[in-house]
Amino acid sequence: MSMNDSWLRDTGPTVSYCFLSVEFKLYLLLTVTPHWKLQELLSLSMQFVIRNTAENAEHVASSVAGIDWTFNRWGCADDGCYKDWSHDLLIARKILAIGKVPRFKHSMILEGGSIHVDGEGTCLTTEECLLNKKRNPHLSKEQIENELKAYLGVRKVIWLPRGLLGIHSAHKLIVFCDDDTNGHIDNMCCFGKPGVVLLSWTDDQSDQQYERSFEALSSDANGRKIQVIKLHVPGPLYMTNEEANGIFQDGDAKSRTSGTRLAASYVNFYIANSAIITPQFGDKKWDEEAIRILSLAFPDYEVSKELDLVTICKGH
Template identity: 65%
Template structure:
């Protein structure tokens, strides 16, 4: 396996590797198992039921591996379908989009899968992060790659997988609110961060949205709550028609950027609006079920960072959150069905349980690509 080379500009580079789009074939999906009572209410029992629904839905379309702590392995095994693999792994929390590896594909001398192991600091470090000890989460990507015997490329830059979204053809979407936040990589300039994304993800164009979803303070505005690719040249954008909603300003701001840029291939972007639910707020009962301990407080009355953009693209299916807001739940399924006409849209009821802890379906999943025979990088 060839080690990292230096490109002409002196930037460490994965020559010949690129991050495939999420709609490209997967060999499996990785999911963690929630348990910490200071983030998941009622000792994570409702959250575990939601994770089981997600894992079960995805497993109908591709293999799923769930990673649970030693204390939770038996509980996870008993709740999940027999065909879902459950392995033991230590973790601080279960957000595998952000702690798992970013899988990339290389073509030289033959197609192979590898994984980027970014640094993780609990979405902001000691002062701004979601919990003070993330030492176990730092090892999640390495353990996943070792389990699969997949080559690992460690990286010193702090980056979560939920902060990037690619089209597989050279374009990466992200937000300045997250990637340029001083609680991540304060010593790196925007240009230096761009250089690393280009070198490691195999992209040539970064589209920077100014901000993410309103209320997504935990992640400082991850792109996967705000905007994602449907296919090259087409994006979904978290939208609201309510001009009094603080999300409206962010959505219009993002729309302006998207309508005035092109992707890596020079295409103008088609923007599909996907209306947010609610607004939804944490109830007194929900907040009372959370043990206020080491993790970031979850307080009654807090607006939930709920977004239908936070779905997972499985092999042939869209695994879509439903929040119990009938009007917008139904509208989201309608929009997603039109955006992905060749996919089955699978509704996950009770996804509110995941958003109560700060994320959703995309945040808890991590796809591992499958390389079809005769694959050539686009």
């Protein structure tokens, strides 16, 4: 399948349960927990019936559906990571067509890494990303939240102020954010299970990441009781001159400069069929601590430590 970039999490579809009201022919979406596997979701299609418990109960048939958000390469023409994203715009549509999954197209700019759900009606995101002027400047925070509720089937949206810290020099300016994604939630905080989140953290109060993590820890959970598991970030890690010079610059892709603080986080782990694929950064102390914490958080999974994420963080 043709694509301009490899980040399928951001360009692919958001898979949701789709409840079809037989009587009123209305579609209701509920985004599932990350523990679900695509094969299991597809096999659930039209296999069970949900009964409305209201006084006038009706039968509702269930299937899965995919949301095809609009992608603008994390910032459109003046701030995006590369020039041509024409293939990426078609990725979600193609995947859903191959799987014969109903497609809901949405004009809102949104990447998969900017949201995280618990499967029980709560969504995590950041103001830094979703309210970024390069995404949907015509929409207010309230309007964006309403769209998330309507298309993800969530009842609560927990807004963290900012994502993970990254320090990047661009156009003679020092940018303090996860520069490529403008503060995605997937590097900052995620659900381990409903009511439990894993948060990127540092104990070093002199590190600028501490302020961001403390903000997140102090954020309003919108009425939900949340247990927070802290995952200490590695490093900090910075790109060297040798590393920056060794990266091949393709066309108008965003440049990589020495001194860039890498957006290094263990929160961006991957849940596979029976394993947790954990990022490793060559920081022995915090790499091992991340393995320990994730093993406790996911006791039914094998926690793997074979993924060297430093190269990816550099922008290769």
